[in-house]
Amino acid sequence: MKPTEYTNVSSRIRDARVANSVAFALQGFFLAVILTELPQAQSRFGLSDTLILVAVVVISLLAAAGSVVAEQLAVRWSSRVTLRIGLGLIAVTGVVIAFAPDQPVLFAALGGYGVAVGIVDASTNMQAVFIQHGYGRFVLSSFYAAWSAGSILGALFVSGSEKLHVTWTEAVFVAAMVVLLAGLVSGPRLLGTRQAEAEPTEAEHAAVVPLRAYLMLGLAMALVFAIDLAVGNWSALYLKNELLSSSATAALALAAYQGASLLTRLTGDLWVRRFGPRAVVRVAAGIGMIGLLIVVCAPGPVSALIGFLIAGIGLPVIAPLCFSEAGRLTGGSGLDAVIARLNLFNYAGTLIGGGVVGAVSDLSSLRIGFVIPLLFAAALIVFARTFHARTTAHEPDEST
Structure with missing residues (x-):
């Protein structure tokens, strides 16, 4: 076994780590908002427990489809472009969820959100692995810590909104704007094609996975x-x-x-x-x-x-x-x-x-x-x- 070797980490890689941590946190944040707002959605739209269960299952299936979409987008462009598309889709569908007038529009928006979840899940992990390669040591767990922190913040955000009597529409809309703005600010710092997918050293190690x-x-x-x-x-x-x-x-x-x-x-x-x-x-x-x-x-x-x-x-x-x-x-x-x-x-x-x-x-x-x-x-x-x-x-x- 070789000893652990710590490589010199460039500022580009460090910036990308921060940006990808933000993306993980945004994913956890908005998911927590949606889940903890379910009681309000249930009363607002007259949703039964069975209907909610079906919606959760369908969203999971659409998220799987979103992961497949992420593969195609990343191979065609890059994981950075894919992740920015996914975060933008979360923000857009979040706005539609916030202002949905009835059940059909709500479920259509939740379906789009499910696809976005899959895109972001896959592309954040793509970025995380490439960033870890740049560090030359294990750092992947820290990204999941950012997701956990984001989910806690999302739950606290909803709790505070409830105490301040913020409506469902206002809370979900604000959460969607947080995702949009933070994604726009951090997105350019993610690893692009030159630093990740098309990097020569990466291409050298490409192989068929058993x-x-x-x-x-x-x-x-x-x-x-x-x-x-x-x-x-x-x-x-x-x-x-x-x-x-x-x-x-x-x-x-x-x-x-x-x-x-x-x-x-x-x-x-x-x-x-x-x-x-x-x-x-x-x-x-x-x-x-x-x-x-x-x-x-x-x-x-x-x-x-x-x-x-x-x-x-x-x-x-x-x-x-x-x-x-x-x-x-x-x-x-x-x-x-x-x-x-x-x-x-x-x-x-x-x-x-x-x-x-x-x-x-x-x-x-x-x-x-x-x-x-x-x-x-x-x-x-x-x-x-x-x-x-x-x-x-x-x-x-x-x-x-």
Whole structure:
């Protein structure tokens, strides 16, 4: 194993890291606004719970389509152009969502937003991997920390808007303008074609990605996002309906998981540099398994909250490692395609996390339903062998 080598990082790469962190944060911010404004949307448009569930599933499917679109746009132009298009589409659809007069217009705008989510998801990760190559060490987790911070800010924004009696239209419109303006300011600092896709050193490392490696990374990512969505969708209901907590206490479950997630992603880069991806994935999955085991066995709300907190300490660091590992397998425009296709497993995981856990819970209970993500965490320990043991972010094989 080679020692970790820290390359001299240019100001262009540092600026791109800041700009891409802003893009990650904007994605998390607006998504949190949409999700936390759902109660207001439900009363405003007379939406049933079933209709909301169908809308969430359709948006996930359209986001997968958006990831495919991102691949085509990035290969044709660049991931910078693709990301700027995606952020602009979020802003435009956000404005339409804010002023939607009825259900058909609302759902059409949400569909467009779903496509935008997929475009931004894929292109931010494309940029992140190229930026990491420029740093010569693992920095991908910090981008996901920016996403977590943005989602927390989005939730706080909606909470403050509610206290100030800001209307649905005003809140969503302001959030869309934040995305538009911040995207316009930060967009030019993203890596362009010369610094990323068409860089000669990247082209030298371009290679066909082995199908087995791609599928293993994709399945690991699907498992992570399935767990993540299971916690997001069902944790509050589990505390309230199964463990008989108050609504206020139930809401703390997701807060505990996301708060721990932010801490994990802020420090994840350091752990990966020191111990290597394989060890970090193995330990992170083990910690997540312990946390979810506590959740399943919890006799009351407090122990369940502790379990969700522990799960958040481990699991959220694995997703950026999947993209980082893909970054070792190819380069140039080929890397854009791999990242976009790998991102599809994100949405497969969200559908599994929402659908399978919900179906099992309907047949038995939410306690039994959370056995599913527990098993997923156990499987991730096995998938750790897919990740390399080196501590550098992007090294060519010594045989090349």
